[in-house]
Amino acid sequence: MNIISVRNLHKTYNKGKTQALKGVDFDVRQGEIFGLIGPDGAGKTTLFRILTTLLLPDSGTAQVDGYDVVKEYKDIRRHIGYMPGRFSLYQDMTVEENLAFFATVFNTTIQENYHLVEDIYKQIEPFKHRRAGKLSGGMKQKLALSCALIHAPHVLFLDEPTTGVDPVSRKEFWEMLQKLKTNFHLSIVVSTPYMDEAMQCDRIALMQGGEFLTIDTPQGIINSYTDTLWTVRSDNMHRLLTDLRKTEGVKTAFAFGESHHITVDASLTFDALRQKLIDLGYQKIQIEEITPSIEDCFMHLQN
Amino acid sequence: MKQFLSFVHKEFIHIFRDFRSLLILLIVPQLMVIILGYIIKNDVEDVRVAVIDPSHDVYSTQITERLSANKYFILQDEVQTEAEALDLFRKGVIDLVVVFCPEFSNRLIHSKDATIQLLSDGSEPNQANISVAYAQQVINSFRQELPSYYSGMNIQVNSQMLFNPQQRSDVNFVPGIVGVIMLLICCMMTSVAIVRERETGTMEILLASPLPPLTVVMAKLVPYMIISLFNICTILLLAIFMMHIPIAGSLWLYMLVAFIYILTALMMGLFLSTCVNTQLAAMLISLLMLLPGVYFSDMVFALDSMPAAIKSISNIIPAKWFIAASRKILIQGVDILYVYKEIIILIVQGLAFLLLSLKMFKTRLE
Numbered sequence: 001m002n003i004i005s006v007r008n009l010h011k012t013y014n015k016g017k018t019q020a021l022k023g024v025d026f027d028v029r030q031g032e033i034f035g036l037i038g039p040d041g042a043g044k045t046t047l048f049r050i051l052t053t054l055l056l057p058d059s060g061t062a063q064v065d066g067y068d069v070v071k072e073y074k075d076i077r078r079h080i081g082y083m084p085g086r087f088s089l090y091q092d093m094t095v096e097e098n099l100a101f102f103a104t105v106f107n108t109t110i111q112e113n114y115h116l117v118e119d120i121y122k123q124i125e126p127f128k129h130r131r132a133g134k135l136s137g138g139m140k141q142k143l144a145l146s147c148a149l150i151h152a153p154h155v156l157f158l159d160e161p162t163t164g165v166d167p168v169s170r171k172e173f174w175e176m177l178q179k180l181k182t183n184f185h186l187s188i189v190v191s192t193p194y195m196d197e198a199m200q201c202d203r204i205a206l207m208q209g210g211e212f213l214t215i216d217t218p219q220g221i222i223n224s225y226t227d228t229l230w231t232v233r234s235d236n237m238h239r240l241l242t243d244l245r246k247t248e249g250v251k252t253a254f255a256f257g258e259s260h261h262i263t264v265d266a267s268l269t270f271d272a273l274r275q276k277l278i279d280l281g282y283q284k285i286q287i288e289e290i291t292p293s294i295e296d297c298f299m300h301l302q303n
Numbered sequence: 304m305k306q307f308l309s310f311v312h313k314e315f316i317h318i319f320r321d322f323r324s325l326l327i328l329l330i331v332p333q334l335m336v337i338i339l340g341y342i343i344k345n346d347v348e349d350v351r352v353a354v355i356d357p358s359h360d361v362y363s364t365q366i367t368e369r370l371s372a373n374k375y376f377i378l379q380d381e382v383q384t385e386a387e388a389l390d391l392f393r394k395g396v397i398d399l400v401v402v403f404c405p406e407f408s409n410r411l412i413h414s415k416d417a418t419i420q421l422l423s424d425g426s427e428p429n430q431a432n433i434s435v436a437y438a439q440q441v442i443n444s445f446r447q448e449l450p451s452y453y454s455g456m457n458i459q460v461n462s463q464m465l466f467n468p469q470q471r472s473d474v475n476f477v478p479g480i481v482g483v484i485m486l487l488i489c490c491m492m493t494s495v496a497i498v499r500e501r502e503t504g505t506m507e508i509l510l511a512s513p514l515p516p517l518t519v520v521m522a523k524l525v526p527y528m529i530i531s532l533f534n535i536c537t538i539l540l541l542a543i544f545m546m547h548i549p550i551a552g553s554l555w556l557y558m559l560v561a562f563i564y565i566l567t568a569l570m571m572g573l574f575l576s577t578c579v580n581t582q583l584a585a586m587l588i589s590l591l592m593l594l595p596g597v598y599f600s601d602m603v604f605a606l607d608s609m610p611a612a613i614k615s616i617s618n619i620i621p622a623k624w625f626i627a628a629s630r631k632i633l634i635q636g637v638d639i640l641y642v643y644k645e646i647i648i649l650i651v652q653g654l655a656f657l658l659l660s661l662k663m664f665k666t667r668l669e
Binding site for chain 2: 053056078082084088089092100105106107148
């Protein structure tokens with residue numbers, strides 16, 4: 001059973017000059033965590049805003065919880081929880097006041113749905129008299145999530161919830177989402193620019209320039225990666241990238257943090273590449289074969 | 304309803320936790336009234352008086368002596384002609400000229416048509432008004448003390464303001480200041496408050512909630528309406544008890560007109576908030592609306608002396624109608640029959656802004 005189904009969705013800005021969505025198709029199943037993975041400007045926020053009835057699509061259809069986003073937007077607004085990319089709570093109100101306010105906005109009370117937010121809210125409850133603006137980034141996210149959950153929505157939309165949050169809080173945040181899925185069978189659509197978070201989702205869509213590059217489980221995407229992938233390091237990383245790209249047998253080469261990831265065809269061997277790099281004057285050369293990450297898949301699909 | 308009230312409560316939290324808005328809403332209006340009231344009611348002392356007395360007879364001398372004995376007046380040298388007095392006005396040496404008619408005592412007793420003319424400096428209308436009033440008091444008290452067998456004897460006092468014949472009452476400023484302050488609170492603060500939700504992104508959550516967007520903005524208007532009513536009451540209290548401004552008409556009628564004006568100004572603010580996207584823009588446009596409010600509302604500059612084109616532009620400014628109506632009520636003491644036109648215009652303007660806002664109102668982000 002699909003909680004969201006999107007068909008051929010188009011959206012342009014500036015009277016058609018900027019294409020934000022170029023025909024997006026996907027379904028989200030009941031009770032899964034669906035991830036939209038892509039860099040800034042991929043169209044993630046636009047897609048969220050159409051699904052949360054905040055924007056009208058130019059063409060195509062979208063249904064959320066069985067309702068049409070254009071015609072039945074009022075029904076959708078009763079049953080969704082939305083956490084925008086920017087922290088959007090009242091900074092001059094306390095933690096408790098924010099939660100109570102959003103509860104009344106959705107015609108409910110904190111007590112009624114406390115079981116839903118209990119796990120999350122417990123962590124910030126010691127600070128319930130503190131103003132939201134004075135909370136740390138991680139605590140703000142927990143409060144925002146509590147506020148988006150307090151009315152027991154059927155589907156939760158989280159637009160880049162972990163952007164600007166420290167690694168520990170990010171990990172905690174994903175654990176909370178997993179719990180919500182397991183305990184309450186909640187459907188969650190979440191976007192992130194961090195490829196490493198993709199593995200936390202049940203299914204993901206890799207997004208780029210207003211289009212979906214692929215939709216699959218994270219493992220499925222990795223499995224469909226057929227190239228041989230090596231990681232290469234040396235003493236002069238900057239020059240190395242240029243030289244790798246010139247090397248025969250190397251198909252692609254990208255900088256990946258502390259190492260370079262290259263795909264090679266069958267003609268090139270470890271030893272041949274090592275010898276070539278030594279000839280070029282490199283030292284401390286390390287070459288290893290690795291299994292691809294989502295980011296490798298993204299880079300691959302992008303080309 | 305519970306949603307609505309909880310929203311109103313939230314708005315009050317925003318107001319009371321922000322020192323600056325609290326200052327603008329609850330302190331500045333009263334302060335403005337006190338400051339302006341002080342400037343205007345500033346006790347006029349040391350009024351420099353010149354006397355033109357062609358006859359120098361017994362009564363004119365007595366009046367001159369009384370003037371010079373009064374603590375508010377300082378008698379300057381006597382002048383002979385009005386031209387000479389005008390010259391002294393221009394030099395700023397005198398503030399008031401008392402002109403006795405020729406053969407003052409004679410005409411007082413026999414032909415009973417003695418006149419005294421008071422010339423004041425209209426470039427400072429409030430001060431001029433007060434000094435004329437003082438001089439009239441002195442002359443009146445003299446008249447009352449005349450022996451009874453002179454009954455029927457009359458001194459006609461004509462006062463005339465030079466340089467600015469438009470006479471302005473010292474109570475004019477209360478209607479004016481209320482008109483402008485309400486514009487500030489209802490139009491500026493309201494539109495800023497609505498736009499702030501959009502700017503900080505909270506509107507995004509509210510729009511994605513079942514709360515009808517119109518409820519959101521209406522709930523935001525309520526606190527400002529309450530605060531405006533509170534301000535009108537305190538300003539009236541200040542005017543009556545601190546500045547002793549006489550109120551001629553019905554306070555209830557005034558409150559009714561003020562309430563209608565507040566609603567109109569709130570609708571203006573609502574309309575403005577649908578047109579702009581940033582708090583800064585809302586503030587700047589409100590200020591742009593505030594300035595014509597000051598210029599064209601007869602508060603500082605007399606509309607009568609403006610070109611016809613500008614006069615007709617001034618008709619679209621709600622503040623003008625409110626100020627006109629409140630002057631009639633507070634100063635002239637008229638009843639509702641004389642201000643119904645202003646009331647109807649304010650209601651029509653308010654409805655027009657409401658309809659425009661509803662037309663412009665977005666239930667989505669764009």
